[in-house]
Amino acid sequence: MRVCDLPTPALVLDRKRLERNIARMADRAANLGVTLRPHAKTHKCLEVARRQVAAGACGLTVSTLAEADAFSTAGFDDLTWAVPLAPSRLADVERVAARARLGILVDALAAVAALDRRGGSFDVWIKVDCGYHRAGVDSQSDEAARLARSIAEGGHVFRGLLTHSGQAYDCASRAELAVVAEHERRVMVELAERMRGDGIEVPVVSVGSTPAMSAAHDLAGVDEVRPGNYVFFDASQVALGACALTDCAVTVIAEVISNGGGRHAVINAGALALSKDLGPGDCGYGRIYEDYEAGALHDDTTVVELSQEHGEVTGSFDLGERLRIQPNHSCLTSAAFGAYSVVEGDEVVDRWPVVRGW
Amino acid sequence: MRVCDLPTPALVLDRKRLERNIARMADRAANLGVTLRPHAKTHKCLEVARRQVAAGACGLTVSTLAEADAFSTAGFDDLTWAVPLAPSRLADVERVAARARLGILVDALAAVAALDRRGGSFDVWIKVDCGYHRAGVDSQSDEAARLARSIAEGGHVFRGLLTHSGQAYDCASRAELAVVAEHERRVMVELAERMRGDGIEVPVVSVGSTPAMSAAHDLAGVDEVRPGNYVFFDASQVALGACALTDCAVTVIAEVISNGGGRHAVINAGALALSKDLGPGDCGYGRIYEDYEAGALHDDTTVVELSQEHGEVTGSFDLGERLRIQPNHSCLTSAAFGAYSVVEGDEVVDRWPVVRGW
Numbered sequence: 001m002r003v004c005d006l007p008t009p010a011l012v013l014d015r016k017r018l019e020r021n022i023a024r025m026a027d028r029a030a031n032l033g034v035t036l037r038p039h040a041k042t043h044k045c046l047e048v049a050r051r052q053v054a055a056g057a058c059g060l061t062v063s064t065l066a067e068a069d070a071f072s073t074a075g076f077d078d079l080t081w082a083v084p085l086a087p088s089r090l091a092d093v094e095r096v097a098a099r100a101r102l103g104i105l106v107d108a109l110a111a112v113a114a115l116d117r118r119g120g121s122f123d124v125w126i127k128v129d130c131g132y133h134r135a136g137v138d139s140q141s142d143e144a145a146r147l148a149r150s151i152a153e154g155g156h157v158f159r160g161l162l163t164h165s166g167q168a169y170d171c172a173s174r175a176e177l178a179v180v181a182e183h184e185r186r187v188m189v190e191l192a193e194r195m196r197g198d199g200i201e202v203p204v205v206s207v208g209s210t211p212a213m214s215a216a217h218d219l220a221g222v223d224e225v226r227p228g229n230y231v232f233f234d235a236s237q238v239a240l241g242a243c244a245l246t247d248c249a250v251t252v253i254a255e256v257i258s259n260g261g262g263r264h265a266v267i268n269a270g271a272l273a274l275s276k277d278l279g280p281g282d283c284g285y286g287r288i289y290e291d292y293e294a295g296a297l298h299d300d301t302t303v304v305e306l307s308q309e310h311g312e313v314t315g316s317f318d319l320g321e322r323l324r325i326q327p328n329h330s331c332l333t334s335a336a337f338g339a340y341s342v343v344e345g346d347e348v349v350d351r352w353p354v355v356r357g358w
Numbered sequence: 359m360r361v362c363d364l365p366t367p368a369l370v371l372d373r374k375r376l377e378r379n380i381a382r383m384a385d386r387a388a389n390l391g392v393t394l395r396p397h398a399k400t401h402k403c404l405e406v407a408r409r410q411v412a413a414g415a416c417g418l419t420v421s422t423l424a425e426a427d428a429f430s431t432a433g434f435d436d437l438t439w440a441v442p443l444a445p446s447r448l449a450d451v452e453r454v455a456a457r458a459r460l461g462i463l464v465d466a467l468a469a470v471a472a473l474d475r476r477g478g479s480f481d482v483w484i485k486v487d488c489g490y491h492r493a494g495v496d497s498q499s500d501e502a503a504r505l506a507r508s509i510a511e512g513g514h515v516f517r518g519l520l521t522h523s524g525q526a527y528d529c530a531s532r533a534e535l536a537v538v539a540e541h542e543r544r545v546m547v548e549l550a551e552r553m554r555g556d557g558i559e560v561p562v563v564s565v566g567s568t569p570a571m572s573a574a575h576d577l578a579g580v581d582e583v584r585p586g587n588y589v590f591f592d593a594s595q596v597a598l599g600a601c602a603l604t605d606c607a608v609t610v611i612a613e614v615i616s617n618g619g620g621r622h623a624v625i626n627a628g629a630l631a632l633s634k635d636l637g638p639g640d641c642g643y644g645r646i647y648e649d650y651e652a653g654a655l656h657d658d659t660t661v662v663e664l665s666q667e668h669g670e671v672t673g674s675f676d677l678g679e680r681l682r683i684q685p686n687h688s689c690l691t692s693a694a695f696g697a698y699s700v701v702e703g704d705e706v707v708d709r710w711p712v713v714r715g716w
Contacts, residue, residue, distance in 0.1 A: 110677040135615070
């Protein structure tokens with residue numbers, strides 16, 4: 001089958017770009033002297049994860065227990081669930097941990113208490129806030145030390161300190177990204193050194209976000225990085241300066257289904273296909289390629305409005321014309337589909353399922 | 359199982375409210391003298407559709423060919439695919455049409471030409487713009503007449519005129535909704551009468567949106583209505599005046615997984631569970647119930663930020679505390695999950711799958 005024969009809407013994954021992105025980040029991690037534990041939340045796909053591990057990834061990061069379940073069943077034996085523990089899911093954690101090493105995250109004594117009540121021994125990471133201010137212990141406080149002691153006292157395994165530099169998504173340039181990456185490194189290494197000075201063994205310092213990892217110059221003292229989005233990249237990463245448009249490996253192909261009374265083109269990719277992520281500045285809900293291979297976008301053509309199954313695109317196109325759309329946020333868009341149509345140039349060469357749900 | 363034992367995040371469907379909503383809209387359609395063809399895009403669920411048909415629905419409206427496929431396979435034999443035809447999907451249309459009556463939508467001669475090129479006879483509705491300005495022919499022009507003649511010349515079956523008053527979602531009161539409903543009715547009936555005066559048989563005039571249907575006083579000249587959201591309602595419909603909060607039948611139960619360094623509570627329902635639909639004014643990405651049965655919301659507690667699997671909620675909650683969230687847009691939220699946990703009060707009584715994809 002050829003790309004132009006795919007039923008629309010289609011989630012298209014460019015195999016060559018994917019493999020190049022995987023190889024580059026593997027090289028980058030090796031050059032920076034850190035192991036790579038890619039975040040599988042972006043792809044949720046066994047075939048992509050296999051390529052990451054083949055390129056040297058030490059294991060995977062997952063965002064859901066559904067991913068942990070699917071990846072461990074498929075033989076991936078070293079996983080970190082990088083979302084703070086939901087106590088109601090401990091039975092699922094145990095099920096996965098029976099067949100793979102599964103690290104879980106805590107940022108509060110109450111979470112360790114929940115593990116103690118459950119009984120048994122868990123592999124536990126301490127989530128640290130390095131400036132994103134979403135979750136995690138204050139890196140300047142002694143909360144991490146208290147947590148580490150509580151983890152040890154409960155008979156659990158303290159895996160290390162983990163953070164996510166999500167604040168990198170607010171940067172405006174590669175120079176700013178490098179500053180965030182260095183701040184993330186420094187905060188984490190200083191905390192680890194302080195804890196070590198207090199006699200606490202900190203086995204691993206784990207950091208990462210795709211934009212920070214794309215710009216980091218030095219990761220001295222860091223052991224592991226967990227970028228995720230780099231496998232696919234997207235319009236948001238281009239705007240951040242983390243990649244070139246020709247690195248973006250996931251696109252959506254939709255079809256023009258109406259000319260909207262001459263006001264706009266209507267396509268059959270709406271909020272369920274593209275997500276309502278507005279992404280960076282002027283992208284609307286997605287930009288349209290004029291020439292995908294060359295990385296050329298239509299100048300003034302944007303997905304400006306989304307309802308459930310309709311997208312409104314500026315510009316004039318013919319009924320049935322296929323538009324290749326660069327999503328703002330490849331993680332949310334990929335999770336909307338049941339499978340990737342894997343392509344090489346104009347040929348559809350494979351179909352890889354997406355592991356959805358929780 | 360009880361609601362408090364559901365693994366989180368959970369999509370919870372209140373069976374009593376669902377059945378009350380179905381009965382009320384069925385009564386409303388009967389009182390207004392129109393048949394009801396509910397839009398299944400909201401629920402994407404066979405069990406809900408069975409209840410709608412048992413309450414008198416003449417058939418179903420669907421938003422995707424995946425829904426058309428699943429519903430026709432399950433025995434639903436009268437479907438309208440209420441999104442303008444994507445020519446690349448004609449083989450799928452034919453597959454469904456081999457086992458059920460499947461109406462398709464066109465708003466351009468080029469679409470009829472695509473049917474003619476394909477060969478065979480299709481059931482065709484003409485999509486009319488009644489003021490939403492998303493898709494559809496201009497109701498004041500003679501485009502609908504030209505299309506109807508072209509449909510007949512191609513040997514297809516002209517099913518009627520169909521519109522969607524999506525502009526009702528911009529209203530600020532029930533009185534404004536009634537004005538939109540009357541405008542939709544008048545535009546469509548006048549067009550049908552004009553075409554009939556020109557010798558064109560218009561078998562059915564089909565209108566509808568949940569907000570307009572909740573406020574319409576008179577549907578003289580209309581044959582069929584296609585509201586969808588009314589089965590579940592949501593915060594957007596409450597804000598529009600289309601329902602009470604105690605009519606909302608779908609909620610998400612999430613769990614507190616971090617206190618965010620004291621800044622906010624973090625829950626395990628993010629953009630993939632709730633969607634990034636901002637809904638009406640001050641709801642953020644969702645409001646939290648203090649007492650679901652009574653329809654009481656926490657005063658100052660809102661989901662203010664979403665990343666892929668994290669939600670940030672204003673206010674202070676304990677780790678593991680379960681929050682019941684009223685989504686802004688039940689259609690997008692329901693489509694994010696693989697199944698409904700169906701509840702009656704505190705008891706989980708069933709699990710109904712969601713038909714996703716395209």
